[in-house]
Amino acid sequence: MIPGRWCTAAALAIALAASGTAAGQDTDSRLPATYLSALASYRAGDLAAAFGKLQELGESEVPGITQRLMRPDVAGASSWPRLLTAAILLHTEAFLIRSEAGPWPTGDVYLLTAHSLVRRLLALAREGQPGIGESERMLARDWYLLLASVQHGRADVGRSRAFLEEALKSFPKDAHLTLALGADHEMLSDQTAGYVNFFDTDGRFRRQSEVDADDELGEAIRYMEQAVVLDPKQVEGRLRLGRLLYRRGELDRAAQELDAARQLTSQDQLRYLALVFRGMVEAARGQYERANSFYSDALRLLPSGQVAAIAKAEAAYLRGRVGEAAATIQATLQQAKKDDPWWVYNIGEWWHFEHRLAWIRKYVQQ
Amino acid sequence: MRWQWAVVAFVAALSSTPSGQQFRSGAELVSVDVLVTDGRSPIAGLTAADFELTDNGVPQTVEQIYVEQLPLNVVMVLDRSGSVRGERLRALKAGALTVIDRLRPRDRAALVSFSHRLDLGAALTGDTATLRRSVETLDAEGSTALRDAAFAALALRTAEVTRTLVLLFSDGLDTASILSEAQVLEIARRSDAIVYTIGIRERPARNRPGYRLRSDRPVDHRFLERVSRETGGRLLYAEENRDIERTFGRALDEFNTRYVLGYAPRGVVGSGWHRLEVRLKKRSGTVLARRGYFAE
Numbered sequence A: 001m002i003p004g005r006w007c008t009a010a011a012l013a014i015a016l017a018a019s020g021t022a023a024g025q026d027t028d029s030r031l032p033a034t035y036l037s038a039l040a041s042y043r044a045g046d047l048a049a050a051f052g053k054l055q056e057l058g059e060s061e062v063p064g065i066t067q068r069l070m071r072p073d074v075a076g077a078s079s080w081p082r083l084l085t086a087a088i089l090l091h092t093e094a095f096l097i098r099s100e101a102g103p104w105p106t107g108d109v110y111l112l113t114a115h116s117l118v119r120r121l122l123a124l125a126r127e128g129q130p131g132i133g134e135s136e137r138m139l140a141r142d143w144y145l146l147l148a149s150v151q152h153g154r155a156d157v158g159r160s161r162a163f164l165e166e167a168l169k170s171f172p173k174d175a176h177l178t179l180a181l182g183a184d185h186e187m188l189s190d191q192t193a194g195y196v197n198f199f200d201t202d203g204r205f206r207r208q209s210e211v212d213a214d215d216e217l218g219e220a221i222r223y224m225e226q227a228v229v230l231d232p233k234q235v236e237g238r239l240r241l242g243r244l245l246y247r248r249g250e251l252d253r254a255a256q257e258l259d260a261a262r263q264l265t266s267q268d269q270l271r272y273l274a275l276v277f278r279g280m281v282e283a284a285r286g287q288y289e290r291a292n293s294f295y296s297d298a299l300r301l302l303p304s305g306q307v308a309a310i311a312k313a314e315a316a317y318l319r320g321r322v323g324e325a326a327a328t329i330q331a332t333l334q335q336a337k338k339d340d341p342w343w344v345y346n347i348g349e350w351w352h353f354e355h356r357l358a359w360i361r362k363y364v365q366q
Numbered sequence B: 001m002r003w004q005w006a007v008v009a010f011v012a013a014l015s016s017t018p019s020g021q022q023f024r025s026g027a028e029l030v031s032v033d034v035l036v037t038d039g040r041s042p043i044a045g046l047t048a049a050d051f052e053l054t055d056n057g058v059p060q061t062v063e064q065i066y067v068e069q070l071p072l073n074v075v076m077v078l079d080r081s082g083s084v085r086g087e088r089l090r091a092l093k094a095g096a097l098t099v100i101d102r103l104r105p106r107d108r109a110a111l112v113s114f115s116h117r118l119d120l121g122a123a124l125t126g127d128t129a130t131l132r133r134s135v136e137t138l139d140a141e142g143s144t145a146l147r148d149a150a151f152a153a154l155a156l157r158t159a160e161v162t163r164t165l166v167l168l169f170s171d172g173l174d175t176a177s178i179l180s181e182a183q184v185l186e187i188a189r190r191s192d193a194i195v196y197t198i199g200i201r202e203r204p205a206r207n208r209p210g211y212r213l214r215s216d217r218p219v220d221h222r223f224l225e226r227v228s229r230e231t232g233g234r235l236l237y238a239e240e241n242r243d244i245e246r247t248f249g250r251a252l253d254e255f256n257t258r259y260v261l262g263y264a265p266r267g268v269v270g271s272g273w274h275r276l277e278v279r280l281k282k283r284s285g286t287v288l289a290r291r292g293y294f295a296e
Helices: A009-021 A033-043 A047-057 A058-067 A080-100 A109-127 A136-152 A159-171 A175-189 A213-230 A233-245 A252-263 A270-283 A286-303 A306-318 A322-334 A343-345 A349-366 B002-008 B010-014 B087-101 B129-138 B147-157 B182-190 B223-233 B242-257
Strands: A195-199 A203-212 B031-038 B050-057 B058-060 B064-067 B071-079 B109-115 B118-125 B162-168 B193-200 B235-238 B258-263 B272-278 B286-289 B292-295
Touching: A033 A047, A033 A080, A033 A349, A047 A058, A047 A080, A058 A080, A058 A109, A058 A213, A058 B162, A080 A136, A080 A349, A109 A136, A136 A159, A136 A175, A136 A349, A159 A175, A159 A195, A159 A349, A159 B064, A159 B147, A175 A213, A175 A233, A175 A349, A195 B147, A195 B193, A213 A233, A233 A252, A233 A270, A252 A270, A270 A306, A270 A343, A286 A306, A306 B147, A306 B182, A322 B071, A322 B118, A322 B147, A322 B182, A343 A349, B031 B050, B031 B272, B050 B193, B050 B258, B071 B147, B071 B242, B087 B109, B087 B129, B109 B129, B109 B147, B118 B129, B118 B147, B147 B162, B147 B193, B162 B223, B162 B242, B182 B223, B182 B292, B193 B223, B223 B235, B235 B242, B272 B286
Parallel strands: B071 B109, B071 B162, B162 B193, B193 B235
Antiparallel strands: A195 A203, B031 B258, B031 B286, B050 B058, B050 B272, B064 B258, B109 B118, B272 B292
16 A cells, blocks of 8 residues: 555546546446445444544555446446446545544545545436436535535635536526535635635635635625525525625515525524624614614624624624623623524534535435 | 723833833823834934923923833734645744743733634633743644634733833734724734734746645735834734744744833823824934724
């Protein structure tokens, strides 16, 4: 086994691309027993065993295995789709484990091969390959969304954007991907300075760009508007669109979207955020009493909500109620801390990570 | 008119000071906290007669001047996001402890720490043991709600009559605040606290993922610079981690060299924003003061 990242992203990409045209030339399409055992363990839900076997195999084997997985003769026609999807998830989770502890592992063989397999899956779906239908396409879409969740969780818009843009080419009318790309732009629209290093989906550095918050805000709004048109009942899209419009000073439209979001959901976290943002719209209008009313409603939903208390204190301060502002701030800063939904909302797609991972695990393990 | 009231109340606080200087009882008085330097070092020994002050363009008479006599509230606002983990956190704690050690008998301090969440480690107190404990237990994790923390510190002011120094340290960009820069700057303009901010210069960081700071200039602390400027304070830089402790001490030392000018506004009426200009009359020097005050 060769430790570390033995091949560069470019070399692997070339190798994988070549595999498409070389199909049939390699007569040995069998997969190593250890790898098949890792897949079986993964499907059975025994993740520790699966990753143990993968490690035993060694990552230098992974590109060759991936080449074989892409060929139709790797398995029977009926089992090939399941083999592909299980491999995608196994490689992806191996990558997640490795990326968790440190910096983003550029050129990671597990991510590169998972991505190649996803693209192969989508190509097969387009070609009408038996056994690869809408649910496999949705798995591929959710793979992109899962990856974006991880990248956003690491504030790594420089990597997520290329994946999301690629995904949208395959799913141009998908509300979730459209929202995710909007959230991607939204993350940068909050930045007041700095630059972003952009990478392509193979992990190659492409460019360094200074953050243009206004441009990012405009793009975020454009994608959120599209997402809401694609799925008018999508609460998060309306919530994000409402806040983005507020930030651009379009207060009436912002209020409409936020009111719609509140009416569409019974989830406390989303309602809390909609109320906080709605209060900020009123504060921007100079209607501090109305703003205070929204913030109070938000705090009734989540009494430990810190950002609602901060916004409430700001409204009090601007009304000249300095003592009330001080008391509100002191109380919230001394309160036992529970998670405020804002802290996760503010990290793009990150708040979907857990359930996305659970969903695609369930798909493979069913 | 909160500003005027606050200064009137200085009378009681100062009545026992050695200088014996007092504001006239019942007068509406405005205080302006100024730093005067020769470009590098503070200039000491100035009197009221050395200053020229205008309120909305109308010349005013500086009637009182104080240096160091007023008790001080120091609100320390410390970034404890993931980026300060390790050596930087140790240096930051040392800096905060330096400030605590230098508090005078009538001074008090508070500790607000922040990552994406804000915590009040210690409410305003003169109990240095409590303050030290709150500093020593700090740990680092999470993202950075810099603007929210700055607002919290400004909003935490008490009705007591003291000078308030907000001492704000951060080493990064805001990634988690609910409040915008404009919102916090508006509060800063309305506050009578003086904000000193401490940033740290980063070495260039190229080809790393995510948000990164510009590599061709010091860490972008535009917000730190603006919020301090609005209040008449300053942004000070620590060149590296081991310089953080010294920079905290430097901020406090500099603050203690500032003058508090008191005047009874004449020829200006009405609530709202009052633009202030402060200059030296007959000698050269740089005067740093807030740009104005908001009368309610």
